[in-house]
Amino acid sequence: RNGRIIVTEYPDRLVLENEGQFFEGVPADYISGHKTPRRYRNPFLVQAMAELSMIDTMGYGIHEMYAGQRRRFFPLPDYDLSDADVVQMTIHGKIVDAVFSRMLIQKTDLSLEEVLALDRVQKHLPVDDEAMIKHLRRRKLIEGRKPNFYLSAKVALASDAKADYIHTRGQDDVFYTKLVMDYLNKYHSATRQDINKLLWRMLSDALDDEQKETKIGNLITSMRRTGKIKNSGSRRAPNWGIAE
Missing domain, CATH: 1.10.10.10 (Winged helix-like DNA-binding domain superfamily/Winged helix DNA-binding domain)
Structure with missing residues (x-):
């Protein structure tokens, strides 16, 4: 369609827009890093970029973006596919809820699935997985009633660990x-x-x-x-x- 990739820079985020539908599947399919596309929209461009080291790996870009944001304790990227002819992605550069970042710092055992759900809670987005909601409640990571969940601020605040908590935070x-x-x-x-x-x-x-x-x-x-x-x-x- 000869459409441009539009990158808009804001003080707290980057928004990237590309004409056309998401090429194969949906973004959520690629977050875990277990799926790779069977083909590319422009395989020659992908191969050239890989050989020139302009991209690290082929097929793992979405997974690496999510993992990178997690390592920085930032909110995870957001995809907007509400327009059938446009793919929009937002990469956040600012903390949305400090409790979320604190959880990532202190609870290094969180799975990617747990982090994805907690990210939706901090952004006040619905979490449809009932099993995950019960799991997060058992771990005392979320509070409130559906659909108004919020992140628990009672993370690792044992009375004998307050000084360590301040240094960690x-x-x-x-x-x-x-x-x-x-x-x-x-x-x-x-x-x-x-x-x-x-x-x-x-x-x-x-x-x-x-x-x-x-x-x-x-x-x-x-x-x-x-x-x-x-x-x-x-x-x-x-x-x-x-x-x-």
Whole structure:
């Protein structure tokens, strides 16, 4: 149909739109990583991109996107197929419910199916799987009555583990943003290394080094997009200051 792929960037999300129906099956078929498409809409393009290392694997893109968001403790991607001739996908870059992120940090044994259901609860979307609802209730992960479920805030808050919980949870972005702004008000500029040094020990102990790098990068991007800071250096060697 010669339609374009439209990518719209918002401060808190990316929205991608593509003309035409979802090519084979539905997105949910591919989330677990157990299904691969039998054919591709443009097999020559897929093969070329794989050989040029522009894509890591063939047939596992949806699974990797969901797994990546889970590793970052962010909401999972959303597909919108309400228009029969358009596929729309939203990738979130901002926390919807801090309790959801806290669950992912603390409960590393959650299955992907459980995370998918909890993600729907935090977005106030229906969960139709009655067995999953009962399972989440037994694990004390959700509260409320159908259809008004909500995530339980009573996650791993044993009285003898409060200090560990605070270190594991970390702080919210408002706290980190204030630290960066206070630094810039005093010293006028900061490199990425300066900001890393400022925030590194403040971040959740549950994050590994790669996740901390990602967390700080996302914070800087958010501050830039909201007009709080600007880069007076280059893309490869940024030098951040307060936006006037």
